[in-house]
Amino acid sequence: MSRPDIVRASSGGHDRPVVAARAVTKRYGGITALDGVTVELLAGRVHAIVGENGAGKSTLTGILGGVIRPDSGTVEIDGRPIELADPAAALDHGIAVVYQELSLFGAMSVADNVMLGIQPRRGGLIDRKKQRAQVEELLRRVGGGGIDPDEPTENLTVARQQLVEVAKVLARRPTAIIFDEPTAVLPSEESDTLLALVRSLADEGVAVGYISHRLSELTRIADDVTVLRDGKLVWAKPLADVTVPEIVSAMVGRAVEDAFPERTGEATEEPVLEVRNLLLPGTEPDGISFTCRRGEILGVAGLVGSGRSRLARYLFGMEGSYRGEVVLDGRPYQPRSPRHAARSGVMLVPEDRKRSGVILDLGADRNIGLPSLEALSNLGFVDRARERQLASEVVSDLAVRISDVTDPVSSLSGGNQQKIALGKWLVRKPRLLILDEPLRGIDVNAKSEIHRMLRRLADEGLAIILISSELPEVLGLSDRVLVMRDGKLVATFDEKPFSPDEIMAVATMEATP
């Protein structure tokens, strides 16, 4: 697949940054999202900011956009430290952000969205004629000349909405623009248009920050690259001085340690789950095919949005029916609902623990009892004593640190909450356990405890699918690794040791080099 070169009119730029974040730090509870990071955006240059999920890119964007306030460190504009109280303040200082998720009002027209809050006025009323003309001009500039300014934005395709989003930002005449993964939702031709636009904005003298996972994109438009990892700055260099493999290893960083528990159970060929040509909507014609065997941990690597979580939700009956064939324990499996999936022995510990893994306000006993209420009830009345008994067993089995099983889950640490989310399913003796980002927001010690627990479960014969954005975890814990990208299964690695650089390259590039 050959794509047109993007012409760079200038790569010069000036030395003084238009916008800079200096030594910014942001903590959420015990987790440090950003740790003393400095990034400078120079006029006329595209500055790419890359890193794995959770590296701190979005937090950095939020700080520069006035959405998030740093705990320490400053934002400087033209060399002067500025307090950005809210996004309005950032906009006033010429910093605009094109956010990852679209921020348009569907029922409003394109023109009303683009000019929200900055409409041209005459005698106190919005001057519609002038507004229309201005919007048409902006749309032409972003390559969306065919878009009708009076159309409600919800009638536009996602790609066109993205262009409207960019027009909205340009309408505010920013001196610095930060793009947060703008091409994530775009098909490749539209991506090309957008990339060319980003480049031309820089050539007009705007300071551009560009966040993306797609390394092939960055190499086409960026002048400088900053790599973040675990909230820290790894390095910032001109693009000309680095190679793609260097960027990849900087993103992955940590060598995969051998601190992961060894497999002691024997490897079997007995399949628990066989997926044949499963089609996630929007990814036709390439179906997903893989097998998960008894006693193995099957890792699924890939970036956020690559379809990993969607695959998990399908297998757990949360997304309705799918096309393709799935066989569970030799019988066809088409889950209608999570309830049905759980009865069949497939259970999911979901990505967003606080919203769908546990009910924070309820006690540990009630959380653990919830999937097993039928077994715990007599004539429809829950036997509270048996529920507490069951909870006590789970709590001691998984070494959950809790003083009383009736304590609300919200009082526990992230790691212990996750053990509850896991434990409530283990009670039901699953055949296949799917874990989506099980270790997000969990401290290091709890992590290795959970690692050992998962290994033990697999050794006892459970089949485990492990989805994680933390590459070392996937590689260290898994017996085999699948890599997903854009809703497709793009690679399977069957043999240890896995190469993190190779897997990251497959996950981030459009085509394997």
Place this chain on the structure above:
Amino acid sequence: MNGVRVTLRQASDRGVLVWLLVALLAIQATFMSEFFLTGRNLSNLAGQLLPTGLAALGQMAAILVGAIDLSVGATARLAALLTAGLIDDDPSRVLWVLVVVLAISAVIGLANGLMVVKADFNPLIATLITYTVLRGVALVYTQEPIGGIPFEVTEFLYKNLLGIPYPAWIFLVLVVAMSVMLDRTRFGRNAYAVGGDEDVARRAGVAVGSVRLAMMVLCSVFAGLAGVVLAFRQGIGDPRVAEGLELTSIVAVVIGGVSIFGGRGNVWGVLGGVLFLSVLRNAMNLQGVDPLFQGVVTGILIIVAVVVFSRRDR
């Protein structure tokens, strides 16, 4: 079937469907009662419509920014009692009492708004508190009919200009003003944004808190005005006036195609919703439907309408 549903929703979205219902209702009433199209009945209809319409315009302002107001009826009642009680049949007091009552209404709106914007109360809770407090204040002020309105003021509301009753003129002017404010000013556009998605609005640089506060004050002022009109029409301060106005106003707004979650809808739909409720009540009166049974009919129609008109998506 699905296609029908989509079309229905689009129509209700733009407030078109409600106008169709109003037309059907009016035709039915014209055929069933010879009085429906008489000047006297239409004048009466307009007079009944005005307080409901004012409350609905206010409610729309509040709902549009995602802050439904349950204190509308209580505010209107207190305003009505104060109006009648303070004027007390003295024509020279009409103007200053009007100013005072509307100022008090604005303060009530400010209290609602500050609770929601500054103290981060849920709007339902905040306005329910206000509702309870105001009901109490009204009871302390009077439990008997109070004061009086000079006859010429009451009479004015029954007069016509160019064949159209004054209350209809007043309402039409306010509807147009509201429409211009919402469609043609930055403030109005910002209000839609705040109700549509607070975070997105904030990121676009909209002062979310101020917009919400202003709309909640506007809502209470409209409610106060509704109370003033009720007092003017009845000629006395009735301690039971404006009962249930909060629900009526919400229903008119929702039937008019405004999203109960904010951010969507227009004034013309709300005008249709108000007409629908008023014509329905008028038609039932003319056709001799038992007043006790009217409540049941209205209730059922409201349930049906709300199911059809309220949107759940998004």
